[in-house]
Amino acid sequence: MFMKQIIDIKNVGKIYEGEKGLVNAIENFSMQVEEGDFVAIVGPSGCGKTTLLWGLTGLHNFTSGKAYVLEEEITKPRREVGIIFQQSNLLPWRTLIENIYFPLEIMKENINNYKDRIDELIEGVDLTGFNDSFPRELSGGMQQRASIVRALSYDPKILLMDEPFGALDAYTRDEMDTLLLEIWSKTKKTIVFVTHRIEEAVYLANKVYVMTARPGTNLALYNINLPRPRPEGITMEMAFFDIVADIKKTIVKDVQAKKEAGKYRSQEYSTIA
Amino acid sequence: MGSKDYDKELQDKIPDFKEKEEEIPSAGSFDISSATSAVTIHGWKQILGIISVAVIVIGSWELLVRIFNVPTFVLPSPSAIIRALILSLPNIYTDFLFTLAELVSGYVIGASIGLILAALLIQVPFLEKIITPYILLLITTPTIALVPLLMLRFGFNIGPRIMAVALAVGPMVMINSVTGFRRTDLAKVALAKSYGASTSQIFLKIRFPLALPMINVGLLVGGIFGLITAVGSDMVGGKMGLGNKLSYYGSLARMDAFFGVIILVAATGISIWILISWIGRKWASWKE
Ligand SMILES: Nc1ncnc2c1ncn2[C@@H]1O[C@H](COP(=O)(O)OP(=O)(O)O)[C@@H](O)[C@H]1O
Ligand SMILES: [Mg+2]
Numbered sequence: 108m109f110m111k112q113i114i115d116i117k118n119v120g121k122i123y124e125g126e127k128g129l130v131n132a133i134e135n136f137s138m139q140v141e142e143g144d145f146v147a148i149v150g151p152s153g154c155g156k157t158t159l160l161w162g163l164t165g166l167h168n169f170t171s172g173k174a175y176v177l178e179e180e181i182t183k184p185r186r187e188v189g190i191i192f193q194q195s196n197l198l199p200w201r202t203l204i205e206n207i208y209f210p211l212e213i214m215k216e217n218i219n220n221y222k223d224r225i226d227e228l229i230e231g232v233d234l235t236g237f238n239d240s241f242p243r244e245l246s247g248g249m250q251q252r253a254s255i256v257r258a259l260s261y262d263p264k265i266l267l268m269d270e271p272f273g274a275l276d277a278y279t280r281d282e283m284d285t286l287l288l289e290i291w292s293k294t295k296k297t298i299v300f301v302t303h304r305i306e307e308a309v310y311l312a313n314k315v316y317v318m319t320a321r322p323g324t325n326l327a328l329y330n331i332n333l334p335r336p337r338p339e340g341i342t343m344e345m346a347f348f349d350i351v352a353d354i355k356k357t358i359v360k361d362v363q364a365k366k367e368a369g370k371y372r373s374q375e376y377s378t379i380a
Numbered sequence: 381m382g383s384k385d386y387d388k389e390l391q392d393k394i395p396d397f398k399e400k401e402e403e404i405p406s407a408g409s410f411d412i413s414s415a416t417s418a419v420t421i422h423g424w425k426q427i428l429g430i431i432s433v434a435v436i437v438i439g440s441w442e443l444l445v446r447i448f449n450v451p452t453f454v455l456p457s458p459s460a461i462i463r464a465l466i467l468s469l470p471n472i473y474t475d476f477l478f479t480l481a482e483l484v485s486g487y488v489i490g491a492s493i494g495l496i497l498a499a500l501l502i503q504v505p506f507l508e509k510i511i512t513p514y515i516l517l518l519i520t521t522p523t524i525a526l527v528p529l530l531m532l533r534f535g536f537n538i539g540p541r542i543m544a545v546a547l548a549v550g551p552m553v554m555i556n557s558v559t560g561f562r563r564t565d566l567a568k569v570a571l572a573k574s575y576g577a578s579t580s581q582i583f584l585k586i587r588f589p590l591a592l593p594m595i596n597v598g599l600l601v602g603g604i605f606g607l608i609t610a611v612g613s614d615m616v617g618g619k620m621g622l623g624n625k626l627s628y629y630g631s632l633a634r635m636d637a638f639f640g641v642i643i644l645v646a647a648t649g650i651s652i653w654i655l656i657s658w659i660g661r662k663w664a665s666w667k668e
Contacts, residue, residue, distance in 0.1 A: 124392050157394050164574050168386050184574050196571050200589045200666035213575040243667055
């Protein structure tokens, strides 16, 4: 069966020129994503997940390797790729609806052509009636929902999400995960979802890429064959636990092997020559 | 990879969302909220309080001057001041308009140049570091000290006074605007870039709104500095302006008329403050 690789990254690496010297953030990381896929990337904090997504968005370059989106090498941000940041990143001087129109304004699109679409999206995330509210007047969950609508407003094919619900409390986070699955099945977007929570990754994704600690590189790839749509309560089923436990074991084994080889580095800032 | 296509600012940085951007303190800058809340009036109790203080102070001033029969040239009573102000109005309204014209033209020129220079300067961080000390120097040197020099060179008409006002307002607006523009929020810049924003779009839609509260502080403080300089320049030379009338009445020991002019100056200052902070609250204030 042939499927188009919508994202194809081959052995990418990124070395930061930090103030205290060079920092090797990611090394030799590869990943393939097919159209319509829901891929999750898990890894400990500081392993280079944000660095990877910024590279995929074209906000900064990789220092080694090749990265393609829609069969074109990434050299700058593209309309087909939208990113949702770690925090809602709404502009505080704009109302909710002005924030949602922001990408279209930057792209010099006629907003009228998108009004119906956006109204529908707003209704879908239950934000109707808040168009004229300022971000500070909304809860964290509402802000992040607004940022999802903003990202979907101009209909990008690919959605990159960087721990989007990390700042939310556990209840809101679970709600947002379910909402995201709904949006995904409706819009047929390709989603790359970054998180440090293994449960969240397994609940959401078809494929889970596991990264090592910094410098982040491929540790394992899991295909999650849980039913779709994911039934409510699946996170309490044995099948779900098994996969999560399996991933956790892999991570623990890797850390132990590195400790024994004396190669284990803790998460704090360390530099390479 | 074609790294030249990438933006230098984002090249080796990703924002740390956990920590707030640290505020960069700067000379002549302060928090807009404290500036505008000074004229925010909450409820009738505060209004009543403010009015009663005025009534008590002015009342006892009037009373004491009358009881002790203080001569007008030492300290005029409030009623004498008001009477003198009303009587001298036909004489001084042209001076008032003159000073106002001085202030408004100098302010518009100075503020525009200050704002434009700030916007340009911030593009070249190295240049900014070199020029900022000189701007500080301009702020700390009372511009009035330059007025005799300007008048010697450009005559005693309105020209040199406008220059003096512009010189007082410009640096104040500039240094605060630079502080505002420096307040870059990497995450917001990245957001705009992810939609393909151009440099000018990023300036207009991210950097400028981010800087607006600080620009407003500059405009506010600049307005008061401008007024001080305008009145001060009038005192230095020439035959027109409110400051000129201050010197005139002072030399004649006409303290009632003298204080009348001071009331006019103070009223102008308060109007400027209220107007600019109102504009600021309407257009240039946002909170995270
Ligand atoms: N500008 C920088 N200079 C030096 N090191 C950096 C810089 N930005 C990030 N890093 C380091 O790169 C690593 C990866 O960061 P990041 O991509 O934010 O990880 P994650 O998103 O997985 O938490 C971290 O260890 C971080 O300290
Ligand atoms: Mg991160």
